[in-house]
Amino acid sequence: MTSRAVQYRRFGGPEVLEIVEREDPAPGEGQVRLAVRAAPVNPLDWKLRSGAMASADAPPEPRVPGFDVAGVVEAVGDGVVDLAVGDEVLGKSVGGAYAEKALAPVRALTRKPAEVAWEVAAALPTGVATADRVLGLLGLGAGDHTGTTLVVDGAAGAVGMITVQLAVARGVTVIGTASEAHQDDVRALGAMPVVYGEGLADRVRAVAPQGVDRAVDTAGQGSLRDLVALTGAPEKVLTIADYAGAQELGVTFSSGGDPDAETRALADAVALLADGRLRAPAVVTYPLEEAGKAQDDNQHRRVAGKLVLVP
Known part of the structure; x- marks a missing residue:
C-alpha cells in the first residue's frame, strides 16, 4: 500500500518541500503505524529543513519532517501489547509525521480522549x-x-x-x-x-x-x-x-528531556484537558499540500496559534 508524505531531498527554504507517494512504513519492534489525523508544525521542523543544523547540502536520504502526531493505530509491530488497531493516540513519532502514515514508538504515545479534537491533540506534545x-x-x-x-x-x-x-x-x-x-x-x-x-x-x-x-x-x-x-x-x-x-x-x-517523563506529562495534561481544567492553544489548520506555507508562517510569526497539518 502507498500513501502521501511531505519530504525534502535537499536543505533550503520551504520550496524544497514536495508531496510524494511512498510505500507505507512497516512498524518495527515496539512500534505502531498510525493513520495520521493531524501533525503540528514546530520550529525544529523548519530549522532541520533549512540545513541550519547540518554540515552538508542535503540529508543522506529524503526526509519527511515532523515529530508530534495524533492518529489511529492501524498496524502494530512485535512486542506491542498496550495498543491495538483502532486505538486513537497522540504523542511523538519517530519522525516523518508530515504524512498520511507514520511510525511511532508505543512508549511515546498516550491515548486520546474522544472529546479532544484531533488537531488539538496534535498541538499538545511538544x-x-x-x-x-x-x-x-x-x-x-x-x-x-x-x-x-x-x-x-x-x-x-x-x-x-x-x-x-x-x-x-x-x-x-x-x-x-x-x-x-x-x-x-x-x-x-x-x-x-x-x-x-x-x-x-x-x-x-x-x-x-x-x-x-x-x-x-x-x-x-x-x-x-x-x-x-x-x-x-x-x-x-x-x-x-x-x-x-x-x-x-x-x-x-534547555532543548530536550526524558522521553518517558514526557509521555507521563502528556497523559496527565490530556486528562486535565478532557476535564476542562487545561486550556489548549488555539489551532490553525493547513492541508499537507501547504506544509511549506505553514512552516514559513510559523518561522515568520505570521499566524497566531498552533499551526497543524491535517492530511
Missing part, C-alpha cells in the same frame, strides 16, 4: 513536554510551590500558555509577558499580564514588588538580560529559545 521539563529544571515540578513567583516570557504562545497553567496549578504566582493584544488572554490563564519589550523589568517590578524567584523565556525575543536582573542570578533563569543569549549570560538553555 508544548506539554517542554512546559513540564522547564518547570522541573527551575525547581517547580509537581507539588505545591505557593509563595514562589515566576515570570513566563511569551506567555501567550503554545509553550508559554501551558507553562503558565501548570505553574498556576502548582500554586506559583505567575507573571506572563505578551503583546498588548494578548493581555486578556494571559490574564485568563491565571497569570498577571505585562507587555513584553523594552522596559520589561520595570513593568514586572511594578506588579511584583515582592520580587521574582524564577523566570523562563519561551519566546527568544531578547528578554534574558531583564530576566536575570529580575531574579538576581542567571541560574534562576532558563530559556528554550535564545541559545546565543544563554551562552552570553550564563543562563541554562
